[in-house]
Amino acid sequence: MKLVAASLLCLCGALVCATPRTSEWRDKVPQEARLRANPYAEEPSAAQAGEKLFARYCSPCHRASRTGKWRAPDLRSPVVRNTPPGELFWILRNGMLRQGMPSWSHLPEEQRWQIITWLQTR
Numbered sequence: 075m076k077l078v079a080a081s082l083l084c085l086c087g088a089l090v091c092a093t094p095r096t097s098e099w100r101d102k103v104p105q106e107a108r109l110r111a112n113p114y115a116e117e118p119s120a121a122q123a124g125e126k127l128f129a130r131y132c133s134p135c136h137r138a139s140r141t142g143k144w145r146a147p148d149l150r151s152p153v154v155r156n157t158p159p160g161e162l163f164w165i166l167r168n169g170m171l172r173q174g175m176p177s178w179s180h181l182p183e184e185q186r187w188q189i190i191t192w193l194q195t196r
Contacts, residue, residue: 103164110160114187115194124192127185131178140196146174149193162190 114120128136135146147154154162166186169177178186 102168102170103161107164108158108160110163112159112163112187112190112194114184114191115159117191120188120191121195122192123185124188124190127181127189128192131181132189135174140193150196155194159187159190159194162193163187166190 135143136149140149149155163186165175166178166181166189168179169175
């Protein structure tokens, strides 16, 4: 019984440590990046393209439902939904390897903005 309790405690601790805290990324994002506007925010075609890109590149970690798994956060959460698009763009460009998020700088800027457009319209 003690072994089960200790195992559950370790599992809970690991889950808490794996969940990215808002301040961890916000402290790293430069102010000018935070203020950057999404040039595709009002374009339905950008959201449609973003949905396809999300399915291809993001869903393996964040799931098609955007609920996340393992270290990938739930992208439906208020924290993510209320994050300015410039911050999300910075994270996609630079990654957050300590939290398990790779850089997607190899994707063209337009595609990164399309993913953000889709996420913010869901």
